[in-house]
Amino acid sequence: MSDATPQQAVREFQDVFEQLRDRLHQAIVGHRDILDQILVALFAGGHVLIEGVPGIGKTLIVRTLGEALNLSFNRVQFTVDLMPADITGTRMVTEHDGQRDFSFVRGPLFTHVLLADEINRATPKTQAALLEAMAELQVTVAGTTYRLTPPFFVLATLNPIEMEGTYPLPEAQLDRFFFKVVLGYPEHADMQRILSSTTGLSVPAVSPVFDREEAAERVEVLRTVVREVLVAPHLEEYAAAIVRATLPADSKFAPRGGALLSADEYIGRYVSFGSSPRGGQALLLGAKVRALLDGRVNVTYDDIDHVAVPALNHRLVLNFAAVADGIDPRTLIERILHAARRLRH
């Protein structure tokens, strides 16, 4: 953006986003909204947790995105015996000119796009190895901190079935994911297209949008553009009110008073813990990307509403009553959004 004018930067962002969307749609049938949300999280600087049953294209999406961005891409299949050093790297004895020395061998974490497949099958210790990398873009091994090269983009998949022998992600780790998207079964027409396009001789190839040398820098520039999108104070207040509304009224962690939205009875009945401030950050950053995609440089209420469900649904910790009553976080967030409409000017 240093050379381009602001108008050109906005236009470039829209162009890149559109190209990436086209590339992904070449390889992936359907799931348009999911793909958009993944791209939004990518340019907002977050990580995405993809939940879906096996065989619906989770890994394909991530791999295609890596190819389209022309960034380095690694895949880690999380298993129960996977150790932290297996993903972060470890110090090994190496020999140079007859001298042996310990040197750090980087693990698969050192990449731009990381696919953590079935992350819930690894132990919490291994899962926790991702925490520092996801939040701070650095890895500390044996007292030495190693910086990751931006952009660093983690896409973790989660298998909602076969939960036996799995380790549900702790709330702290869930909170570090920018979005959580749920990949459902494709519709009938999409299923037919998937079958026809993947059972022939030719597999659709994805051409990269960026050159490999400049890809990382381009993505970083576009992320900077996103952060420069303007947000009016009343929209910040709106986002804060939504996040505040996810907290149960009787929670000992919730502040007393000051809530712009009245306590929702569903939240009080079904939610154990609400969203953290990271949820609000995700709301605004996602809304900024939505604004840019719409050609605007300022956020609106609709932008915030549009990203509220993927930004907050994994941050609501539901209790047993919600499970028993079949209440999912999406329902609760939509109730909050409905109540928040009265805050709009």
Added chain:
Amino acid sequence: MPAVTLGLAEVTERLRGLRRRLNTFVVLQALCVSLSAACLACALLVILGLRASANTFRVATWAGLLYGAAALVGAVLFVRRRWLDEAETAHVADRRAQLTDRLTTLFDLGVRPRPSRLAPVLLAQTLALGTRWQAQQIAPRRVPWSVLLLIASILTLGAAPLVAPEPPVEPQSTTGTSAVAPTHFQLVPEQVEPLGTRPLDGPHAAGTDDAGELAHVPPSRADGAASGAEISPDTPAGIPAGRTGLAAVPDRLQEAIRRTFHVQAVDQPRELAARVQQKDSGDREEGERMGSEGGRHEGSRKPHDGAPGSQPVDRLPPNVNGSRNQAGQPDPANPHPDMDGVAPAAGEGSSPNGLMASAQDGDALGQEATKTFKLTITSFLRTVEQHENQQRPAGPRSATTGDATRVANAPPALSDQQLRDDTLRKAEIPVEYEDIVRRVYSLRGEP
């Protein structure tokens, strides 16, 4: 960012203009609505002032004042609630011009400068959409509904006097009479009706023109009599002495309304009947006193004792007591002032030949004399009926009616002038009353 600064200044200036316009509309709206409310309240007060009783009008006046105060407070609150500052003006412009919060964001950027290279883009977009948020687009100049409401209210206020009570058709009246006289004609049966059942203790015709005076008494004064207040010499006509200052505002207002629209009708027949009864009781007491004094009228002053709220004769304004002899002044229509009060059938209380004198005065005094004459008949009828009672065998009540008997035994006071003016009297009296008068005169001839 000089370009941004210039652009922000332009946006801010346009927002100020828009804000002025929107706030002007708000003030205009509040003003029109409150004025409409005031006009409607005034119209209601005028209608009530013309048609309702003084008590009703008094309540309505204070309610109207409260209503006006509430309207004023409501207008202030309305303006305060809708008054827009610049940020809210930006909100309104955003919403009405569908600028998707661009103006709000830009205004905030001017208030809280932030390092964003996208600000020029936002400014350019906002200015490019400038036609959408021109003041004419956001708040077009059109006549607000509140102005129409105000016009309708003013028209209502202007039409309010049209609902004033129409004077009832005067039965066979040849001279110009006011709307008061027919009212009394309608009330005569009510006055006569209780005579057969009510004991007549005093000389009702003892030199007073009861109804004649009532015809000129403003309703507020009559109400003052009902409430027992006394007339103070310092208070204006029709205002009871008990109500001075703020308390007398409704009375003064109703009086002013009636003067403005030249309506002097008594409010309600029932109210008037009540007043007549009060006057009757006052007259009874007066008759007793006069009987004890030999039936001689004092001439100088005759307080209406029975009507506590009534006004002394010499305090009444000329238009109120037009046909009455002023205290201490010789009555040109009454050549025998020393006979005041002794003639039971005298229409004019101060003259034994007042019956005809009133008719004579009808030309000079206009409507007042006519009304006085007609109501004198009522008093006269009572006296006659009392005379009949006197001729009955003396019962247990005879002792209490001694004064009345003395008055009834007085010689007839019909003068030659009355007889000469019989033609004129016939012209004034409706046919049905003429029969009654003849019957009464025939009774007087009996021993």
